[in-house]
Amino acid sequence: MSEAGETPRRIRTYHEVADANAESVVEQVVDQRRRLRERLGRVGRIVAIGSGKGGVGKSAVCANLAAALAATGRAVGAVDADLDGPSLARMLGVDGGLVRRADAIEPAIGAAGVRVVSMDLLVAEDAPVRWRGPEEHGFVWQSVMETSALREFLSDVAWGDLDVLLLDLPPGTEKLARLIDLIGAPHAVLLVTTPSEAARHVVAKSARLLKDRGVDRVGLVANMTSWSCPQCGLVEPLFPDDGARRLARDSGLELWAEVPFDSRIAADTDDGLPLVLSAPERPAARALSALAERLVAP
Amino acid sequence: MKFLCIDCDEVMDYVERRLPGDGTMAVVYACPACGRETAMLANPMETRLVSGLGIEVGGRSVPPEPLELVRSAIEGADERTPLEGTDGAAPESLRPGQVRWSGDARDRLLAVPSFVRGMVKRIYGEYAAERGIEEITPEIMDRARTELGLEGM
Numbered sequence: 001m002s003e004a005g006e007t008p009r010r011i012r013t014y015h016e017v018a019d020a021n022a023e024s025v026v027e028q029v030v031d032q033r034r035r036l037r038e039r040l041g042r043v044g045r046i047v048a049i050g051s052g053k054g055g056v057g058k059s060a061v062c063a064n065l066a067a068a069l070a071a072t073g074r075a076v077g078a079v080d081a082d083l084d085g086p087s088l089a090r091m092l093g094v095d096g097g098l099v100r101r102a103d104a105i106e107p108a109i110g111a112a113g114v115r116v117v118s119m120d121l122l123v124a125e126d127a128p129v130r131w132r133g134p135e136e137h138g139f140v141w142q143s144v145m146e147t148s149a150l151r152e153f154l155s156d157v158a159w160g161d162l163d164v165l166l167l168d169l170p171p172g173t174e175k176l177a178r179l180i181d182l183i184g185a186p187h188a189v190l191l192v193t194t195p196s197e198a199a200r201h202v203v204a205k206s207a208r209l210l211k212d213r214g215v216d217r218v219g220l221v222a223n224m225t226s227w228s229c230p231q232c233g234l235v236e237p238l239f240p241d242d243g244a245r246r247l248a249r250d251s252g253l254e255l256w257a258e259v260p261f262d263s264r265i266a267a268d269t270d271d272g273l274p275l276v277l278s279a280p281e282r283p284a285a286r287a288l289s290a291l292a293e294r295l296v297a298p
Numbered sequence: 299m300k301f302l303c304i305d306c307d308e309v310m311d312y313v314e315r316r317l318p319g320d321g322t323m324a325v326v327y328a329c330p331a332c333g334r335e336t337a338m339l340a341n342p343m344e345t346r347l348v349s350g351l352g353i354e355v356g357g358r359s360v361p362p363e364p365l366e367l368v369r370s371a372i373e374g375a376d377e378r379t380p381l382e383g384t385d386g387a388a389p390e391s392l393r394p395g396q397v398r399w400s401g402d403a404r405d406r407l408l409a410v411p412s413f414v415r416g417m418v419k420r421i422y423g424e425y426a427a428e429r430g431i432e433e434i435t436p437e438i439m440d441r442a443r444t445e446l447g448l449e450g451m
Contacts (some may be wrong), residue, residue, distance in 0.1 A: 008306070009304035017300050017309045024312070024357035025299070081398060083372075105364045122368065129372040134321060137343035144350035149368045151352070183346040 029243045036155040036183065043077070043162045045187040045293050048179055053201025054085075054171035057223040058192040059289065060269045061259070063091035063111075067274035068292035070112035074163040077107065079152050081179075082116030082170040084129050086091040089118040092266050093272025097121050104158035111274055115162070117153050147178050149152040162294060173206045179266065188295060191253065195222045195244040200251070219256030220248050221291065227259045228283060233248045234261070257291040301336060305330035310336065317417070322343060324332045327353050333342040370410065398433040406436055421446065 040046065049065070051058045062078065070076040080088035092110030098121050098126065099106040107115035119129060131142055158166065167186070169175045176189065191206050193199040210218050222244035226237045240260060248255040262284035265275045275285045276292075301310040310327035312336065317323055320341035327333045340348065348355060352367050369375045399407065410418050425442040426434050 011304060012302060012307065015302055017302060025353050025355065027357060028353040029351070103364065118367075119372075119375070121323050122365075124374055127374050132371050132373060134342040134345040140343055141347040141350050144347060145367070145371055148350055149371075152365045156366075162411075173400060192330065206420050 013248055026028075032151065032155070036151060039155045039157070039159060040165075040183060042120075042160065043165045045163065045296065046165045046167065046183065047188045047190065047193060048167045048169055048186045049190045050169040050176050050206065050208050051171050052173055052190045053193070053199060054164055055149065056171075056192050056194050056199070057090060057259075057265070058171070059087045059168050060274075061133060061190070061192050062166055062220060063088055063269055063283070064265070064274040064276045065090065065292045065295065066114045066164075066166050066290040067111045068276040068289045069164050071277060072292075073234045074296065075115075075161060076113075077115040077159045077162045077165040078110070078117075078155075078291065079122065079150075079153050079165065079167045079174070081153065081167055082114070083119045083146055083149055084170065086118045086120040088168050089116050089120040090272060091269045091274065092116050094118075101158065105156055107157050107159065108112045111272065111277060115159060117157050121147075143178075147182060150179070151182055156243050159241060169184075173202070176206060176209060177213070180215070185213065185215045188219065189215055189262065190219050190221050190256065192221045192223055193247065195247050200247055203247060203253070204251045207253050211252075217254055219294075220251065220253040220292075221257045221259065222247065223259045225258045225262040227264075228260055256294060257287050259287045299338075301327040301338070303332060303334060305334075306331035308332075315354070315356045315417075317345075323348070323355070393430045395430065397423050400433055400435045402436050403439060406439060 008155070037130055047065075049058055049062045050101050059080075066076050066078040078088055078092065080086045082268060089108065089110065092114050094108045094110040094116050096108055098108055100119065105117070107117050108121055109133075110116045123129060131138065133145075145210045150227050167179065180187070189210055191203055193203050207218065220298060224238055225244045244255060260283050261273065262282055264279055264282065265284055268275050268278040275282060276289050279285055280289065302308070303310055306329050308329050308331045310329050313326040313328050314380070315323065317324050323340040324333055324344040325338045325340070350367070350371070352362070365375075407419055407422075422434055422439055422442055425446060426432075427439060430437055
């Protein structure tokens with residue numbers, strides 16, 4: 001600090017000196033972005049599948065959409081971005097693992113030929129994801145790690161030419177924001193939810209965020225909207241007052257699909273065979289297949 | 299981040315990065331005008347934050363490897379991914395003078411955090427090259443650690 005009466009000495013700011021020599025950190029970040037852009041440049045459409053809350057069937061929806069699209073001959077990739085609760089590889093019946101090549105990782109192959117990357121394929125089964133680092137400050141650096149991990153899943157995997165790349169995001173509105181920071185606005189975002197009162201506020205937050213970030217194509221997927229009696233075929237709503245449509249109206253989103261509850265979704269998908277392949281005639285499978293076609297419609 | 303020598307009003311140059319193995323990092327900068335050196339000392343949390351960006355302060359010593367952050371930063375994530383050549387494909391051909399890494403040695407190298415792996419790989423590579431060793435194995439790594447005093451690497 002200068003003495004009283006003296007003119008404070010001038011110290012140049014970062015921006016005044018930033019071009020004085022090469023900034024290697026910036027170069028590395030630029031190179032990361034370049035590799036990401038090149039890899040995603042071979043993808044026709046990127047569709048993010050998110051939810052404000054967990055346990056709404058988001059991954060099962062993702063697995064079925066991927067299988068439905070792949071079954072029609074399209075090249076489909078699926079990224080399980082839920083690092084802490086990965087399930088997509090199992091749901092897509094992945095047999096085998098990832099293979100490392102010189103400059104990329106070959107994705108695993110799941111049902112109907114879907115190319116899959118998931119933390120499930122990197123850590124031992126049932127092993128929790130444990131980040132190496134100082135645990136007492138994990139909250140500071142783990143979100144950075146998670147975003148970098150997603151970047152690597154996108155840029156370091158030899159996806160090849162894809163018609164559609166589906167991103168199964170972990171629950172939470174901020175996950176959508178991080179994704180947009182990383183890759184820009186995807187071609188479409190699906191918000192999966194159950195039509196409950198509790199879900200309404202969460203969906204509205206996500207809808208607001210996506211609107212603010214310039215994402216135009218956002219579809220609401222109301223999961224487990226109704227139940228069909230296997231004996232008599234009677235269809236009963238699981239939530240009162242036509243919850244799905246009310247949810248769409250309140251959140252300002254378009255309702256792209258209503259998927260009825262079907263116990264076989266969980267059973268078959270857990271066995272690695274998505275319902276759209278195992279029982280395509282069932283109402284839930286038909287709803288998911290129709291949604292898949294909507295994603296690739298012109 | 300820049301370091302400015304206030305007396306000279308010069309941006310200091312990156313000199314070297316040191317990773318003592320306790321999760322911290324030291325980065326040395328020097329003034330190109332007066333030669334004064336200063337060290338930036340980062341605590342484990344700051345060091346992890348930097349490595350979490352997938353960058354190396356001072357520039358990369360080796361090209362990035364696929365999924366290097368995930369595989370180095372998550373416990374067990376480097377155990378299930380076969381390396382090139384182990385799936386029946388031919389391993390990469392080696393350039394003249396290049397040292398080959400055995401599969402076991404590569405596995406061990408992948409367990410090293412990404413932000414220090416390049417330096418570790420280079421040290422072992424130089425050790426092998428200087429002694430005319432064509433392939434680095436875990437045994438060679440052990441020998442190098444003992445001879446070079448690299449315990450913990």
